[in-house]
Each structure stands twice: as C-alpha cells, then as structure tokens.
Amino acid sequence: MDALTSPLVSIRDLTIDATTTRGEAHILRGLSLDIGRGRILGVVGESGSGKSTLALALLRLLPANVSRASGQILLDGTNLLALNASEMGAYRGTRIAMIFQDPMTALNPLFTVGSHLTDVLRRREPGIARQQALQRAESMLTLVGIADPALRLNAYPHQLSGGMRQRIMIAMALLVQPDLLIADEPTTALDATVEAQIVELFSELRTKFSGSVVFISHHLGLVAELCDDICVMYGGVIVESGPVDDVLARPKHPYTRALLDCEIDDKGEGRLVSIPGEVPDPVSQLTACVFLPRCAHVAELCRGGQPRLAPVSPHHSSACVRAQEVLV
Numbered sequence: 001m002d003a004l005t006s007p008l009v010s011i012r013d014l015t016i017d018a019t020t021t022r023g024e025a026h027i028l029r030g031l032s033l034d035i036g037r038g039r040i041l042g043v044v045g046e047s048g049s050g051k052s053t054l055a056l057a058l059l060r061l062l063p064a065n066v067s068r069a070s071g072q073i074l075l076d077g078t079n080l081l082a083l084n085a086s087e088m089g090a091y092r093g094t095r096i097a098m099i100f101q102d103p104m105t106a107l108n109p110l111f112t113v114g115s116h117l118t119d120v121l122r123r124r125e126p127g128i129a130r131q132q133a134l135q136r137a138e139s140m141l142t143l144v145g146i147a148d149p150a151l152r153l154n155a156y157p158h159q160l161s162g163g164m165r166q167r168i169m170i171a172m173a174l175l176v177q178p179d180l181l182i183a184d185e186p187t188t189a190l191d192a193t194v195e196a197q198i199v200e201l202f203s204e205l206r207t208k209f210s211g212s213v214v215f216i217s218h219h220l221g222l223v224a225e226l227c228d229d230i231c232v233m234y235g236g237v238i239v240e241s242g243p244v245d246d247v248l249a250r251p252k253h254p255y256t257r258a259l260l261d262c263e264i265d266d267k268g269e270g271r272l273v274s275i276p277g278e279v280p281d282p283v284s285q286l287t288a289c290v291f292l293p294r295c296a297h298v299a300e301l302c303r304g305g306q307p308r309l310a311p312v313s314p315h316h317s318s319a320c321v322r323a324q325e326v327l328v
C-alpha cells in the first residue's frame with residue numbers, strides 16, 4: 001500500500017488498564033482499528049464503552065491512574081505510544097487536535113477569543129505577525145458561522161453562549177489544520193436547536209477540511225448523517241466496524257442491532273429507550289463474549305471467550321460468532 005491509500009492511523013491491540021480501589025479496570029481491551037485519510041469515522045456506544053478513553057489515548061492525554069497503555073497507535077507509521085513526552089507534545093495541537101464535549105474545559109476564562117485563536121496559529125507558525133494572525137482568526141470565525149467576528153475576538157469565553165463557545169473550539173481546531181481532528185460528543189452539552197446548527201457546521205466542514213475526523217457520539221442518527229465509517233464500541237471492545245451505510249443497513253452484531261432499535265423507538269415514541277441491562281464492569285475479566293449478558297442470540301460458542309473482529313464482507317467486520325447466522 002502506498003502512502004495515499006494506507007490509513008492515516010492504524011491502531012493495533014490497544015489495551016488500557018487503570019488502577020482503582022476495586023482492582024484493575026480494563027478500559028480498552030485490545031482494540032484494532034484503522035482511520036482512513038480524509039474519512040470521517042463515527043465512534044458510537046453507550047456511556048462507559050471506552051469512547052473517551054480511545055480519544056485521550058490518541059492524544060496521549062490519559063488519566064494519571066492508567067497502569068498500562070500497550071499496543072500501537074501508528075500515525076503515518078510512527079507509534080505515538082512509543083514517543084517521549086516532548087516528541088508527543090509536538091504532535092498535539094499541530095497534527096492532532098481535539099474538540100471536547102464541554103468547551104469550557106479547553107477555554108481559559110482569563111483570555112480573549114482572539115488570544116486563544118492566535119495562540120493556536122503561533123504554535124503552528126511561530127513567526128507569524130500579530131496582525132496577520134488576528135486577520136486569519138477573524139476569517140476563521142466567519143467560516144464557523146460567528147457574526148461580528150471582529151467584535152468577538154475581544155470577548156472572553158464566559159461572555160459567549162454554549163453554542164458559540166463550541167464554534168470557537170471548532171475554529172481553534174481548524175486553525176491547527178491537523179491531520180486528525182477528534183471531536184468527543186461535541187454537541188451533547190447543547191440544546192437541540194443549537195445542536196442542529198453545530199451538526200450542520202460539521203457537515204459543511206467536509207468541503208473545507210481535508211484531514212481525517214474521529215466523531216464520537218452516542219447518537220447513531222448523527223453518525224449516520226455525518227460519517228463515512230463507523231466503529232461500534234461496547235465494554236472496551238470494538239464489536240463492529242465498517243462503512244456507515246453498510247453497518248447501519250445490515251448490522252452484523254446484536255449490540256449494533258439493539259442500538260438501532262433504541263434509536264428507532266426513540267424517534268417514534270418521543271421517549272428515551274435503552275437496551276435492558278447494564279454495560280459491563282471494566283474491573284471484571286472477559287471470559288465470554290462481552291455482550292453475552294444482554295444478548296438475545298447466545299449460543300454455546302459465545303461462552304468460550306470474546307470473539308475476534310472478523311470480516312463479514314470486504315470492509316465490514318463483526319465480533320459476533322453468529323453474525324452470518326442470526327443477523328440476516
């Protein structure tokens with residue numbers, strides 16, 4: 001494979017454990033996943049599936065109690081997990097950028113919007129003149145749909161609405177011109193109207209941003225709308241992955257099927273429907289399929305251990321031993 005057709009990121013057997021008072025938590029249990037160049041990958045799964053930990057691992061911003069981070073995260077062939085802290089620092093905010101769920105965690109209340117944006121530019125282009133940086137910041141604000149951009153440059157984060165702060169975060173991320181942009185539930189903290197506007201902005205970005213995107217959401221509808229590929233996580237495991245149209249039209253894992261059923265009920269009835277049962281406890285060992293306690297299709301084989309993610313068609317993989325049998 002040449003550089004253009006090979007994936008931007010190849011994650012191999014990514015395993016993250018953390019020490020807790022109840023014992024070792026197995027947060028990511030050996031994930032393998034590719035992120036294609038210029039592709040938008042949606043990562044879905046209920047709360048507690050390990051989505052945010054995957055995002056933090058990509059940035060190597062893992063919590064202090066992490067006791068093991070093994071496997072590989074290859075960005076253009078460089079294993080991010082093997083870099084020292086200063087080498088990794090050089091990737092963050094230049095080649096990889098992140099948009100958090102709550103913009104206030106990433107915005108400093110003491111600095112204006114203008115200084116946030118020009119700081120980002122200066123990191124990328126250390127010699128840039130102040131006036132030029134401000135001009136670029138202003139046109140980026142226009143691009144992300146902020147009215148009166150010149151005025152907003154002088155505003156402080158607390159003077160802006162939640163939706164506007166999220167637009168600022170997106171502007172900061174785009175100024176980085178990263179190869180990989182990670183957005184962790186960027187619309188969850190917003191009300192429905194503003195959420196729709198931000199989703200609209202993300203879909204417009206397609207034409208303005210050529211890097212790869214990891215879009216994390218627990219909302220399948222959003223992922224269907226925005227993403228090219230999808231990866232379904234459950235209990236620290238990837239249970240299904242592939243092109244979004246294929247996976248959502250022909251799900252090959254009972255968990256994906258269950259998520260889709262919730263979404264359909266939710267739309268029809270206007271209430272929040274959830275899958276019966278609970279997500280697995282990360283402290284427990286995996287001795288059978290991770291989804292077994294909540295699965296309606298359990299066979300003897302499922303008790304033997306967690307099945308590997310295996311192809312069901314050329315680009316579509318499932319970690320269910322009964323994928324071809326019960327989910328047709």
Ligand SMILES: Nc1ncnc2c1ncn2[C@@H]1O[C@H](COP(=O)(O)OP(=O)(O)O)[C@@H](O)[C@H]1O
Nearest residue numbers: 018025027046047048049050051052053063282
């Ligand atoms: N630093 C940590 N120490 C112990 N457990 C953690 C830590 N971070 C996350 N977890 C646990 O790992 C699981 C996955 O968390 P997270 O990655 O935040 O999932 P998601 O973003 O899908 O909700 C959850 O059960 C969470 O409680």
Ligand SMILES: [Mg+2]
Nearest residue numbers: 051052053184
């Ligand atoms: Mg999360």
